[in-house]
Amino acid sequence: MADDGADPFPVLTSVYRVSGSKNSQLGWNVANSQQTVDSSVNNSRQLQSISDGSAPRPWFSQNFRPNAWEVPGVIQKLRPAKRGNDGLALTGSGILNDKLPPESVISPTSETERGTGLNSSVGVVTTTSKDCENVECKDKDKRIPEPQCENNNDQIVDNGSDIVFDSDDDCFLDDIDSDTGERSHEQCKKSKWLRNFFDKLNALTNEEISSLDRQWHCPACQGGSGAIDWYKGLHPLLDHSRTIQTKRARLHRMFAETLEEECFRRRAPLTTVSDVHDIWEGLDKKVKDHEIVWPPMVIIMNTRYEQDESNKWNGMGNQGLLDCFCDYAALKARHSYGPQGHRGMSALIFEESTAGYLEAVRLHKHFKEQGRDREAWDCYRNPFLPGGKRQLYGYLASKEDLDIFNKHSRGKTKLKFEMRSYQEMVESKIKHINDDSRKLDYYKSMVAKEQIKSQVGADSLLRLSEKLSLTTEENRVDQQNKEMDALEKNFQSQILDIQQAIAAKEDKFVKLQQAMQEKVKESCGESSEKEDKVENISCFLKPQDKEMKQFEAEREKIIKIHEEKRLALKKKHWQEQVELEKELENERTQLMDKYTCNQTQEENCYVDH
Structure with missing residues (x-):
């Protein structure tokens, strides 16, 4: 039986949670590991006496190193020597030495040579002027000490x-x-x-x-x-x-x-x-396991009500128990009966899955938060509330609870269950649930992206369809205009051919009349007498002029009638075209009125509802 004091199932967010205290501990471990690495350095510096052993050995360690995690203000800054206005060097203590030479430049290759001029043990600096290298200085034994920190080569600073x-x-x-x-x-x-x-x-x-x-x-x-x-x-x-x-x-x-x-x-x-990985020690891979009742169940106590005439107890029914805990996804309800009737012990059975176990644990925690769990029932139960209502108690079922539940049950009436591993049935499924949740979120995002793409594609298709319909209509109008132009050219060509044929016939007719006149003149020219010639010509021309006048009159009449017919035909054509446009206008107006009426009816129906 699992310890009731332990949480049977932790909150999902706490399974993979790293608390702030663990982060702090991790930072402390990193600091310790850094100090361990630094401690692995073999600081075997060999200290030599620079001033013939006259300098005392320092009381502090020569291998002092600044700690990267120390408070910056703790370490004392060492400032370089300053110069006054007259170019003389001022020491850290403010003492002016008028015999100090200018600062010499020390090359990187003169580190060993600097050891002879610097007492790294006591922090005393001895500076020698270039002039004193060739001549004897009277005050050659006078030296000005400057404050040093352990070693002149290790000048400490407080921050980066x-x-x-x-x-x-x-x-x-x-x-x-x-x-x-x-x-x-x-x-x-x-x-x-x-x-x-x-x-x-x-x-x-x-x-x-x-x-x-x-x-x-x-x-x-x-x-x-x-x-x-x-x-x-x-x-x-x-x-x-x-x-x-x-x-x-x-x-x-x-x-x-x-x-x-x-x-x-x-x-x-x-x-x-x-x-x-050898630097840090993680958790043990072995996790403590315990057995749980499967399918998940929650025991509900104090469910009997009263005794009947035969002194047997009655209690809550199956549906009543399910309705009482309808906020939890329980599948079935069972009650325990004995020789005295209802024993006041019931069980809510949940789905055989991780989700069902979580629902059972949720109900168990709800009872525990309200102080009506197993401990309250065993130690200080209070079956009745003020007013006479019975107070229900509940807790997660264990094997011992179900053995008590089935004490008086035999055969099919027994509540069937089995004991399964918590790690196998619940804990191992959490990762799958998390993976499925991540996959679900991934696929949801993919579906959302696809929906956006589909919407963009639909909008693009709509715009292209509108452009296509507009282009198709323009092409149809252009084709119709081309056909009308071609038809007009064909008819104009036919009319032109007819007009040219009539003009050719008239020219032929005029030439024929002129030829006849020439023949008459030639025939009259053979006559000897002049009077006979004039008489013959006049006899021929008079009837011919009369006929030509009649011809011209009839021709003008025919042309006039033709023009009148053509104007009448054009007038009729334009009238028919106007009537056609009016007919189109009426049909389109009726169409708009039809759909306007339908929309008005739909709006009225929507307002009524």
Whole structure:
């Protein structure tokens, strides 16, 4: 039997939840892991006496390193020496030494030489003028102490914006192209500071580069106090170069960027997957399991009501119990009966699925929140409320509960159930539910996108259909106009042919009359007498002139009648065209009136409803 105090099923959002406290613990573990990496550095610096053993040994450690997670204000800033208006150096204590020479430029290659002039143990700086190198100075034993912090080479700053860049950084910047001010990856690799390191790195394979057995010196610390430190693997070396805030900080940052770029180009991982996972300890893969009743059930107590005449108890019916908990997706209800009738113990049976179990747990939690769970029923039950109503109690069913439920049941009347693994029936299905939910969301988004595409396609199709119908109508009108133009040209051609034929006939007729007149003149010219000739011509021309006048009169009459008929035909044509347009107008008006009436009826019906 599972512990009733434990939550039988957690809230879904808490299954894969990472709380804020876990995030804080994770950050603390990362800090501890960083300190572990730093502690792996072999700080075996060899301290030598610079001033013939006369300087006392410092009480603090020479291997002091700033912690990246310390409060910035705790570390005291060390400021460089200032100069007055007259060019004389002022120490940190404000003491003016008129015998101090100008500041000398120290090259990166003179780190060992600087050790003879600087007492790194006690923090005393001894500065010698160039003039004192050739002649004896009377006050050669006078030295001005300046405040130092452990080591002059490790000047500490309190934040990233105050990183100190010394002359070594300037020497490194000498390798940069002075024209462009930029440096390429290959130029950084070939720098005098990094050349030896990357030459050794290029001779190794990717497996050897990622190995933690190989130890490295920091090339940016060469000639300095950290030159002899060993780093196991490239990852601690890279962390050192990223986080250091002492001198040569710019050189260290450049080395870190160059090393990262080189490993990226060679596809050599700085840390293997196994190394990363070995840093943190996760949860045990074995999860505590317990058995649950299947199908899920919730036991409802105090469901009997009263005794009948035979002293047997009556209680709530199946449908009444389902109606009482209709907000929960219960499938069936069963009641326990004994020799005394209803035993006051009922069971709500839920669906045999993860969703059914969740509904049963939800009902169980509802009873628990209202103080009417198993513990309340066993310890301090209160069957009746003020007013006489019976108060129901409920809790998630266990095997012992169902054994009690079936105590007086035999055969088919027994409530059948089985015990199944919670991890198998519920917990393992949560991932499938989450996967199905993600898939459902994905497919919903896909359907929404497809619907948008379909709507865009439908709108495009509608616009194209409108353009197509408009273009089709324009093409039809153009085709009709072309046909009418062709028909008009055909008829005009026929009319022109007829007119040309009539004109040809008239010309032939005129020529025939002229030929007849010439013949008459020729026949009259053979006559000897002049009087006979004139008489014959006049006799012929008079009737001919009369006939020609009649011909012209009849011709004019025919042309006039033809023009009148043509005008009448045109008038009739235009009248018929006007009538056709009026008929079209009437038909379109009737069509609009028809659909206007239908819309008015639909609006009236909508208002009535």
